[in-house]
Amino acid sequence: MEGIMENWNKLKEILAQVLQIDPSEITEESSPDTIPNWDSFNGLMLVTELEKTFHVKFTMDEIIAVKTVKDIREALQQHGVDKI
Amino acid sequence: METMERNKLKIALVSSFTLDNFSKVLVNSCSRENLSIEMKYRTSYNLGVPELANIASDISAFNPQILFFFIDLKTFIPHHLRILWKSKEEKENIINEKAAFLKELAQMFVKSHPNTIIVIHNFEVPSYSPLGILDNKEDLGMKTIVRELNHQLEKQFKNEKSIFVFDYDAFLSAHGKKNSCDQRLHYIADMKLHSELFPFLADEYLSYIKALAAKPRKCIVLDLDNTLWGGIIGEDGFDKIKLGPTPPGNAFVEFQEVLLSLFHRGIILAVNSKNNPEDVLQVLRDHPHMVLREQHFSALRINWQDKAANIKEIADELNIGTDSMVFIDDDKHNCLLVKSALPEVLTILLPDDPSLYVETLTQLNEFNTFQLTEEDALRSKSYAEERQRRKLREQFSDAHDFLRNLHMKATIKQADNFTIPRISQLTNRTNQFNLTTRRYSEADISQFHNDPAYYVCSIQAEDKLGDSGIVGAAIMKYGHDSAVIDTFLMSCRVLGRQIETVLLHHLLEQAKSSGVTQVIGEYIPTTKNAQTKDFYKDHGFSFHRDEQSSSLWHLDLTEYAASCPDFIEIITEQDAIGQEERKK
Numbered sequence: 001m002e003g004i005m006e007n008w009n010k011l012k013e014i015l016a017q018v019l020q021i022d023p024s025e026i027t028e029e030s031s032p033d034t035i036p037n038w039d040s041f042n043g044l045m046l047v048t049e050l051e052k053t054f055h056v057k058f059t060m061d062e063i064i065a066v067k068t069v070k071d072i073r074e075a076l077q078q079h080g081v082d083k084i
Numbered sequence: 085m086e087t088m089e090r091n092k093l094k095i096a097l098v099s100s101f102t103l104d105n106f107s108k109v110l111v112n113s114c115s116r117e118n119l120s121i122e123m124k125y126r127t128s129y130n131l132g133v134p135e136l137a138n139i140a141s142d143i144s145a146f147n148p149q150i151l152f153f154f155i156d157l158k159t160f161i162p163h164h165l166r167i168l169w170k171s172k173e174e175k176e177n178i179i180n181e182k183a184a185f186l187k188e189l190a191q192m193f194v195k196s197h198p199n200t201i202i203v204i205h206n207f208e209v210p211s212y213s214p215l216g217i218l219d220n221k222e223d224l225g226m227k228t229i230v231r232e233l234n235h236q237l238e239k240q241f242k243n244e245k246s247i248f249v250f251d252y253d254a255f256l257s258a259h260g261k262k263n264s265c266d267q268r269l270h271y272i273a274d275m276k277l278h279s280e281l282f283p284f285l286a287d288e289y290l291s292y293i294k295a296l297a298a299k300p301r302k303c304i305v306l307d308l309d310n311t312l313w314g315g316i317i318g319e320d321g322f323d324k325i326k327l328g329p330t331p332p333g334n335a336f337v338e339f340q341e342v343l344l345s346l347f348h349r350g351i352i353l354a355v356n357s358k359n360n361p362e363d364v365l366q367v368l369r370d371h372p373h374m375v376l377r378e379q380h381f382s383a384l385r386i387n388w389q390d391k392a393a394n395i396k397e398i399a400d401e402l403n404i405g406t407d408s409m410v411f412i413d414d415d416k417h418n419c420l421l422v423k424s425a426l427p428e429v430l431t432i433l434l435p436d437d438p439s440l441y442v443e444t445l446t447q448l449n450e451f452n453t454f455q456l457t458e459e460d461a462l463r464s465k466s467y468a469e470e471r472q473r474r475k476l477r478e479q480f481s482d483a484h485d486f487l488r489n490l491h492m493k494a495t496i497k498q499a500d501n502f503t504i505p506r507i508s509q510l511t512n513r514t515n516q517f518n519l520t521t522r523r524y525s526e527a528d529i530s531q532f533h534n535d536p537a538y539y540v541c542s543i544q545a546e547d548k549l550g551d552s553g554i555v556g557a558a559i560m561k562y563g564h565d566s567a568v569i570d571t572f573l574m575s576c577r578v579l580g581r582q583i584e585t586v587l588l589h590h591l592l593e594q595a596k597s598s599g600v601t602q603v604i605g606e607y608i609p610t611t612k613n614a615q616t617k618d619f620y621k622d623h624g625f626s627f628h629r630d631e632q633s634s635s636l637w638h639l640d641l642t643e644y645a646a647s648c649p650d651f652i653e654i655i656t657e658q659d660a661i662g663q664e665e666r667k668k
Contacts, residue, residue: 047268063268
């Protein structure tokens with residue numbers, strides 16, 4: 001069991017920390033529209049934190065395109081992050 | 085410490101791009117240093133005049149103590165790559181216009197806020213030029229254009245006492261220009277500086293903020309073994325300590341070089357070491373690779389008592405506060421001890437690796453002041469000479485014989501443009517031997533100097549051991565038939581040599597030759613100047629009367645019999661024209 005969703009949990013932790021919300025509030029559909037703290041500045045903080053944690057580097061287009069948690073998940077998968 | 089906690093410092097930042105988060109980092113960095121600041125932050129995206137005027141009035145209402153301008157090259161010179169292809173003349177015009185724009189901007193603030201310190205970033209010299217390896221063959225290549233602009237900024241503000249240029253280009257170089265900007269965030273969010281550099285930039289800003297808020301540190305107390313040299317002199321011996329041109333000794337030589345440069349800036353050096361004095365003195369005097377020698381140290385504590393006690397003794401001996409001292413040691417226990425016994429001392433524990441010593445020292449931003457007078461630079465030298473005087477004093481049983489042996493020379497000079505800054509500084513810094521403790525700005529002193537009703541002078545002291553610089557000053561105000569000594573002060577490190585008597589004698593002679601017959605000396609008691617209570621009495625004045633907060637002492641010049649020590653050679657330099665004016 002442990003390990004299958006390991007990175008998904010990590011992602012939720014980062015989101016919760018940066019956006020200062022409870023991890024249980026986060027779903028795939030969460031976006032700046034549903035989480036008030038998710039402003040453009042925190043959005044960039046997210047980029048930095050995700051890159052540090054998952055050892056990836058997003059392109060400018062990816063950063064611009066990401067709108068929801070689902071988008072983040074897919075972008076991470078694109079960069080080879082599994083168990084997410 | 086107290087003042088730091090009481091007063092919130094007002095700091096303003098105007099930038100040409102978004103830096104909200106940097107202001108937060110700066111506030112945090114300040115609070116780590118026990119400095120509480122109130123921050124006002126504004127962005128001018130296009131540096132347009134109406135926008136700036138708006139910001140100016142905003143900032144004006146805030147009335148900051150320091151105002152930082154962080155303007156980036158791309159905003160300041162849009163399309164800078166296109167400028168390269170203009171004629172030399174056009175390029176020069178652009179550089180001049182841009183420099184003039186910043187001059188006007190700064191001066192606009194200075195005029196309305198004479199007490200605000202303004203700090204302007206210079207500009208990042210681009211790493212890229214389309215001319216490639218030929219860039220510096222051009223009269224004004226891409227890099228030269230920006231360097232020239234930076235050079236002009238420095239030039240035009242060189243003599244402005246409240247405008248400072250922050251070398252942002254050097255800051256970026258030190259941290260690596262390539263990594264100073266995340267290009268994705270630059271394009272997406274206009275972030276022109278990587279947020280990882282924010283704490284480092286905040287440190288740079290702190291250099292200015294500390295110069296304003298905290299007392300500058302003026303003395304470095306040094307351990308010796310494994311600090312100034314590798315190894316332990318008492319165990320390894322003179323020939324075996326690591327100090328010299330080969331590694332690891334070269335790291336210690338380099339460390340001493342930086343300390344020597346701080347000495348030349350005026351930072352006092354002292355030794356605090358657990359050792360036998362003979363072993364250490366042999367190294368200080370005879371080791372071929374020592375950079376620092378006996379004459380660079382103002383106090384030596386080489387003994388086996390605890391290091392905190394030594395530091396207190398050094399502070400007493402030099403008559404400086406322990407809160408102006410930095411203590412550097414490689415030993416954790418010594419550092420802990422000093423930290424807990426004397427928390428006001430800045431204690432620096434050296435890293436294990438001596439190759440990091442220099443960096444540890446050069447990172448300190450504790451010695452900054454907004455002005456450096458000639459006397460500041462002389463300070464460390466004269467404190468070191470003072471130690472030799474104390475040593476000499478011990479050789480004489482009679483104080484007069486000692487003073488005679490010093491071959492003292494005092495030069496008394498009517499105030500002029502060169503001495504006015506120092507006179508003002510003395511009125512602001514001297515607490516102990518200061519009869520009235522009146523604080524005067526440079527502008528105040530200039531005003532007295534230009535007013536024929538006043539006489540302002542300074543005294544400079546030297547002897548066979550060295551030049552102490554300007555150590556005392558006096559201000560006298562002429563009335564109808566009398567003169568009042570408004571200010572009379574002396575730096576405490578020259579006391580006990582009767583230089584104060586020479587200065588007073590000069591004032592009295594001066595009053596006499598100006599035709600007045602009565603002199604009034606004022607004494608305003610403070611918690612610190614008790615030692616001057618009987619100064620006028622001891623010099624033949626009689627008690628006149630008490631005023632609200634002062635007592636007045638009186639001398640009838642017609643009955644004054646000159647008494648001046650004969651072992652001090654006195655040189656007076658007068659402003660002859662001023663003298664004539666006064667007689668009329």
